Amino acid sequence: MSDSVNIHRYLLAVSAFIAFSLLSTLTTAAEARHGIAMHGQLKYPSDFQYFDYVNPEAPKGGSLREASIGTFDSLNPFIIKGTVADGTSLLYDTLLSRALDEPFSLYGLLAEQLRVADDRSWIEFDLRPEARFSDGQPVTAQDVVFTFETLLEKGSPFFKSYYAGISDIQALSERSVRFEFGSSLNRELPLIVGEIPILPAHYWAGRDFAAPSLDIPVGSGPYTISQLDPGRSLTYERRRDYWAADLPVNRGRYNFDQRQFDYYRDGTVALEAFKAGEYDFRSENASKAWATGYTGAPFDDGRIRKEEIAHSNPRGMQGFIMNTRRPLFSDKRVREALANAFDFEWTNRNLFYGAYTRSNSYFSNSEMAATELPSPDELRILEPVRDQVPPEVFTQVYQAPSTDGSGRNRQQLRTALHLLQQAGWTLKNGKLVNAEGKPFHFEILLVQKEFERVVSPFIRNLERLGISADIRIVDVSQYINRLRQFDFDMVVYGFGQSSSPGNEQRDYWSSEAAKTPGSRNLIGIQDPAVDYLVEQLITAPDREQLVLRARALDRVLQWNHYVIPHYHISAWRIAYWNKFEHPKVSPTYDLGLDTWWMKP
Template identity: 40%
Template sequence: MAHATTLDASRTTQTAPDAPPRQTTLTLFDDARPATVPARLPYSDDAPSRGGTLRLTNYIDATPIVTSYDSLNPFLLRGNAAPAAPILMFETLMQRSLDDVSTQYPLLADRVAIAPDRLSATFHLNPRARFSNGKPVTADDVVWSFECLSHAPTSPFYSGRYASIRAAHALDAHTVRFDFRAAERRAVLDAGDLYVFSRDWARTPTGGQHSFDQLATVSPIASGPYLIASRASNREIVYRRDPHYWGADLPVRRGMFNFDTVSFRLYSDAAAPLQAFRVGDIDAMFEGSAEQWTRNYSGPGFAAGTLHKQEFAEQGISAAQGLFFNLRRKKFQDRRVREAVGLALDYEWINRNMFFGQYERSQGFFDDSEFAARGAPGADELALLEPLRANLPPEVFGDVPPQPQTTGRNGLRRNLARAEALLESAGWHYRDGVLRDTSGVPFTIELLDDGTGMQRILMIIVRNLRMLGIDARLRIMDQTVINERLKHFDFDMTTLGYRAASVPGGELARRFGSEAAHTPGSENYAGVASPAVDALIAEVQHAQSEHALVAASRALDRVLRCERIMVPEWHITHARVAWNRRIAPPARVPKQYPWMDWVIGWWHAEPQNAHAQRQD
C-alpha cells in the first residue's frame, strides 16, 4: 500500500489555544510519513504545451458504458449524463492524489480543521474560488450542494459517498462545518470529496427555483475549468476551456487541462470508434479487447508514426470484473448453485484461444494488492470473523478458495461433474431434457449483454451451462436499455466491473451494503444483503491504522469470495492506449488512474498542433 502523507509542521497553524490545528493536507492515518503540499502534482508536466482540441469517443471509464446522453446533470439517477462532466465542469473541496488516494490537497478549500473527537471538520474556502458566472464560491453553495447530493433524486453512486456526513452548516461566507455520523477517520476525506456547484444553477430567469431533478437540461454553473461550448445532438458535445478559470495556478492544477477544447462523439456501433480513430476523427482510444489490440491496432498510420499505441502500467488494486449474479432471484440464493455456475467458465481455454494469453484470472475484489485475502485467516482476521461465524460459510475459516481451473486432461469435464453434484445437492434434478426444481420449474438463466464483443465468450459459457441441463440464453440489448434494467436490478446475470480504489473505503457500502441492495440505481448489482458483510464493511471504514485496514479488507474479501456473488473473469495490470500524434502523454504515469480522466486532465497537444489549431 502506498503510505498516506500527513501535514508537515510548517503547514499547520493554530487559530486559538483550544482550537484544532488548521491543515492544508488531509490524510487517512496519523502515522504516515509527513509531506508538504507539492508545487505541482508529480505526474504533471512542468510546462506542457497548451491549446488544440482533444477528440474523444464513448466514455469507457463509466460502468455501464454510455453510448448517448440526455442529461447535463451528472449526479441524477434518471437518465445518462453527458460524458466527462464531473472532471471538466465540477470541482471538489479537496483534490485526491492519483499516486495515493488517501491523501488530499487544497482545491476549493484552502485549509481544514478537524475536531479532536473527529465528529466534525471545518473547511475554509479559498476566497479566490469562483463559479463560471464570476460569483464567489460560498459556504452557502457548499451546504446546498451537500443537501442536493445527499438525497433523492441524486444517484446512489454519489449520495452514497457522503453517507458518513450527518449535516453541513455555513458558519460564515467562507467557512463550512460538516458534522459526521461517527468518528470515522475517512469521514473528513468524504467531505473533501464533495462536489460543489452554484445555487444559481437552480434559479429560473424569473427568480424562482428549479428542483434538483429539473436541472437535467440546464447548463451547470460550477467552478471547473471547462464550459459547454456546443451540443449537436445527444451523441455530440464540445467543452471549451474557461478563459477566466479561477484555479489555473493552484499547485493541484499546474500542468493540467491543457486543451482549449474537449469534444465527444458517442457511437452505438461498437466497431465505429476504432474506425473513427484510424481515419483521424478521434485522438485517443482505450482498448478493452485483447483481440482488437493484437490484430487491429496496426496498419499505415502506425507504420508512418501518425498513430501510436502503448501499454501503460497501472499499480494498486486491480478492477474487479465478473459475471454478477442477481441474488434477488430465488434460483441464485443457494451458494451451491452459484458455485456450480462458476464451474462452467473455462477461463484457461478462453485466455489461450481468444485473449492471446494477455490476461490474469481474477480471484476476488482486491487483486494485486495487500488487501486481497490469502491462505487461511490470520489472528487479526479471525478476531473479526469469529463473532460472525454463525452467519458465514464454513469455508471462510479455511484457505481462501482459488478459482477453478481447467488445465490438464479433462479439466472442464471434471468441473462440470462437480457442478452436477452441487446442483443436485441444491435440489435441481435433470428431467425431460432440463434441470428442474422440486416443483418442476426449469432452471433458466438469461445472460445480458450489449453485443460489443463479449458475446462470443458468453456463448461458450452458455454452451457449458446447457451441458448441465440449464436453459441458458444470451440476450443482446442496446446499452441504454441495459442501463435502465441495471438501475432497477432487472437481470439474471451480466458482466460488470468495479473501478478499483487505491484504498478500500466508502465505495464498499455502495457496492455490497444491505441498504444499497434495496436502493434503485445503486452499485450493489448483486443484491448482497448480509449483516456479516455490513459488519466487515464497517470495520474497514472505521480502521484506525493501516494494519487494521489490511486485516479488515482481507476478511471482507475472503467472505465475498466465499459467498460467490460473481463468477470472477479476468483483468490486466496495464492500460492499452492508442493515440494520434496530435496529442502526447505527460512524462510520468501516475500509480492508479481512470484512463480517460488521465488523458483529459494531464495529456497535451503536440506543440506544433497546439499552435496550428490556435491559428485556425
C-alpha cells in the first residue's frame, strides 16, 4: 500500500475524530441542569425538596368527585376526532413539570437533567432510569421520539403548528434524546417540548392512533383508569407503584386515591346534584349561580364551603366570536358596529350582580395588556406593519363600547347604524338589508343553555338595528365538530393566555391556522401584519421584549374588532363539601387542586 493512500486514510480518520470531538465538546460544554426558565433565573435550586405551595406531609387517601357537562366517547386527547373525557392528563407524565408559582419555569420529571445550547438552538434530556409506564415497561428515548413523530403526523393540527420549529429529534442512547430547532430565535421551544405527555411506543404498535377509542391507555402518570361508564362517568385510580411519587416536583401532590368525573346534561342539573352531595367539588363560572344558587342547609351549617381565591393569571379574551370567513363579518366596520349592540354595563348590573370587569385586551389582567399609547420601543416593533394595520393602533387606546347601564343605549345603536351604513347596509321597513336587498341575519351557536340569558338582550339590541339573529343550542359533540370545521356564524368563545405566551399564538391567529380545520383560529384571521407580530412575540429574546411584542399584537387584534369583548374575574370561585383541606399558600398561576387532600 502506498504512503499516499496511508496518509489519506490517516487524514480521514483524524478529520472524523476531530468532527466527533467537536460535537462531543459542543454537547458536553452545555452544563447539565435540573430545570429551565423562559426568562431569568429558576426560583428553586437543584436540591429543592418540594414546591412552596404544597404540603409535603399531606396524607394520601379518599376520593375527589367532580362534575363534567355533556358526554365523552374517547380517551385520546391528542387527536381531532371524538369528544375526549375529562382528566386524561392524569394518565401521563411529561419530560419536565411546571412550577405554578413562576411565570414559566420547568423542572425535571421524566427527565433527570437537561442540557441546552446558549442560543437555545437545541436541547437534550437524560431520562430517569426508574421511569416506568403503568404496565411496567421503562420509558426510553425511543418513546420520546415516537411521541413527537406520531403527534406531528397523526395528532391534532395544533401540534404541527405548536412544534413547527423542531427540525430533528434523535435518540442519542436508550435514555438520552436530543431536539434540534430550525431557528435559535424561538426561545420557548426548548421549554414546550418538555411539556408534552410522553406516549409508550409499544402500546400504540398496531393500534390506530388517529381513531377515537375508549380502550384504557397506558401512561407513566400518577393515575390509571379503574372504572369506565362510557359517556357517563369514569374513575381514575392512584397508582400505588407510581415511579415518581417522591420526586421533588410531585411531593405533596396527587393525594386522592380516586379522582371521579360524573357527566351531567347541563349546569343547572349539575349544581343541584352538587348540593345533594352527588359530587364533592365545583368551580363556578356563572355569577348568578354564585350569588343566588349556593344557599341552603349545607351552606348554613358549614357542610359546604365557598371560597374566592385570587390569582395572577392573565384572563385572555372571551367574547362573541365572529367567523370572518362568512362574508357577513368580513368588513371591519360591521364587526365594530355589532360590538355597540352588546350592553355590558346593563348585563353586568342585572345578570351578573356586578361581579365582572370588562375585558378590553386579549391579555387581560396582565402587564401584556395594551392599556396606554404605544411607547417608543413598542413603536419600533409596529413600524414595519404601519401601512397594514388600522391607524388607531398608533393614536388611540382601545376601549370596548360602554353605556350608562340603564338599558337605553341609543347613542351606541346610532353609532352602530352609522357604521353599518358606511359598510353598505340600509334600514328599510325596520329591516337592515344590503345592496341586493338581502337581510342581515345570522345564527349564534351555543352549547350552554345557561348562556341564553346573556345572548337574548344582545339579540334585542340587534333587532333595534334591523338585524335578526337566532340562537341555536346543540349538544357537546355537535358543537365541537362544528367548531372544528368552522361551521358557524358566531359563537361564545375564549382565548386563554398564560403568563408567558408563545407558540400557541400561531394556533390562535395565524393565516395557516385559519385554513386548518381543528385549529383555534375560529375567527379566520388571515393578516400578514398579525402573522408578523405573532412571530415577533414567539422570538422575543427576553421578558421585556415579550411584554412589548404582546402589547403590539394586542393593539392590532383590538382595532380589527374581531370579537365583541365580554368580561373576566381574577379569582377562582369554588365550593366544596367540607371534607378537604388545601395548603395555606396557593400557587400564583393555578388553583392547584392536585395539592388538596382528604381530612383525616
